[in-house]
Amino acid sequence: MAGNSYGTLYKVTTFGESHGEALGGIIDGCPPGIQLDFEAIELDMARRKPGQSAIVTQRKEPDAVQFLSGIFEGKTTGTPIGFIIPNTNQKSDDYSHIKDNYRPSHADYVYDQKYGFRDYRGGGRSSARETASRVVAGAIAKQMLPEIKINAYVSSVGPIHLETPYQELDFSKIESNPVRCPDEKSAAIMEEYIRDIRKQGDTVGGVVTCVIQNVPVGLGEPVFDKLHAELGKAMLSINAVKGFEYGSGFSGSEMKGSEHNDLYNPDGSTKTNLSGGIQGGISNGMDIYFRVAFKPVATIMQTQDSLDNKGNITPMTGKGRHDPCVVPRAVPIVEAMAAIVLADFYLINKTY
Numbered sequence: 001m002a003g004n005s006y007g008t009l010y011k012v013t014t015f016g017e018s019h020g021e022a023l024g025g026i027i028d029g030c031p032p033g034i035q036l037d038f039e040a041i042e043l044d045m046a047r048r049k050p051g052q053s054a055i056v057t058q059r060k061e062p063d064a065v066q067f068l069s070g071i072f073e074g075k076t077t078g079t080p081i082g083f084i085i086p087n088t089n090q091k092s093d094d095y096s097h098i099k100d101n102y103r104p105s106h107a108d109y110v111y112d113q114k115y116g117f118r119d120y121r122g123g124g125r126s127s128a129r130e131t132a133s134r135v136v137a138g139a140i141a142k143q144m145l146p147e148i149k150i151n152a153y154v155s156s157v158g159p160i161h162l163e164t165p166y167q168e169l170d171f172s173k174i175e176s177n178p179v180r181c182p183d184e185k186s187a188a189i190m191e192e193y194i195r196d197i198r199k200q201g202d203t204v205g206g207v208v209t210c211v212i213q214n215v216p217v218g219l220g221e222p223v224f225d226k227l228h229a230e231l232g233k234a235m236l237s238i239n240a241v242k243g244f245e246y247g248s249g250f251s252g253s254e255m256k257g258s259e260h261n262d263l264y265n266p267d268g269s270t271k272t273n274l275s276g277g278i279q280g281g282i283s284n285g286m287d288i289y290f291r292v293a294f295k296p297v298a299t300i301m302q303t304q305d306s307l308d309n310k311g312n313i314t315p316m317t318g319k320g321r322h323d324p325c326v327v328p329r330a331v332p333i334v335e336a337m338a339a340i341v342l343a344d345f346y347l348i349n350k351t352y
Contacts, residue, residue, distance in 0.1 A: 006234065007029070007340060009029045009344055009347035009351075010028075010030065010340060011028040012025060012027055012340055014133035014137075016084075016130065017121070017129075018087070018125075018127030018130075020119075022085060022086045022087055023084070023085045023133050024082070025083055025136060026082050027070070027136075031078060032077050034076040034140075034144060036076065036140065036143060040139060040143065041140070042065070044332050045063045045065060045085075047180075047329075047332040048332045049062070049063040049329075050329070055191060055195060056178075056328060057323045062088065065083050065084075065085055068084065081140065083136055085133065085136070097316065097319055099120050100308050101306045101307070101309075103306060103316070104298065104306060105295075105298040106298040108120070111126060112309065126239070131238065131239065134333060134336050135333060137336065138332075138333075138336020138338075138339040139339075141336070141339035141340050144343050145342055147214050148215055150210065150335045150338050150339055152174075152334040153171070153174045153181060153208070154179050154180045154190065154209075154328060154331060155206075155208065156206050157204060157205075157206040157327060158205065161207075162181060169182045169183065170182055171211075174331070177191065178191060178328060179191050179194070180328045194324055197324050198324035201300060201302045202296075202301075203300050203322070203323070204325050205295045205325070206294055206325055207293050207294070208292045208294065208331055208334045209291050209292075210290055210291075211289045212277070212342070213287050215277060215288055216283065217268070217283060220278065220282040221281060222280050222281045222282060223281070226280075226281025227278050227282060227283055228246050228247075228278045228281065230345070231246065231288075231290060231338065234337040234338070234341050235337060238330065238333055239326075240297065240330075241293065242293050243293035244290065244291070245291050246288070246289065246290035247276020247277070247278070248274040248275075249290075252274060261274075273286045276288055294330055296325075297322055297323050297325075297326055300318050301317065301319075302318070303316065303317045
């Protein structure tokens, strides 16, 4: 299986399966001498881990990170940082019913067709549990770039949308509710909707908005390695992501140039920011903001027709512990992948 690494200079490789002994990763290219805040790493892991509230999967995992290399006396050494995250609460029997069946809209079928073999326990490598390793790498990347502020939050769940511009939101309220929406009224409606969806044995999607502030001018390359292209790739590599847009996004296609152009101030900043902080694939110093759309989780607790490995259409009802909506736990994952992209471009810029 190829494609387990991301990045050029700040390079992250992940390994492990949902129901294996452990997940883990190797971070190559992290500069030496960074004093790590291990509590900050633990906090990001706690924001992603299962079982944290009544509206997410009830799998109980401490997600304790064990660092194996690349750190001495609390500081990075410049050598590869190796780490593992032990799995402690697997219930593989929950998946015995799909040993020979493929869940609709899940990776089960394509994995079996591509590799001729699949780990059906929790989806194996296709499980979103893999993202725990990304959060570790992203938490360290954030500490490489302490001036840059990355805040992601839930801006919609199903048909419920938070329309308030991010400039009017208080990001300190993101962690004040289990949905991770900084608007308390909207968060309460979203939470109730997710609870109702769970009672129905169904799932629902949503959108995570991410805002990156204090980005220096010059990150990103102007042709194939554009900053927004790499952010898009990073976000689309997250499980269940179906869409990515930055700045004005698709709404910009309905505007005239005279409406969409961001006019300059004398200091190089712009009066508006429909560009989303990126022009020509390079950061321009304004806020970078983007939206990431997540589909509903494929495994539902309702009976649907599935396909078995002999080509028969058979009814199947989902079992096990699954998120009725992934977006609350996806918030730290989006932040982590954004941090990894920025850390990589930061190091690339230092080569000029």
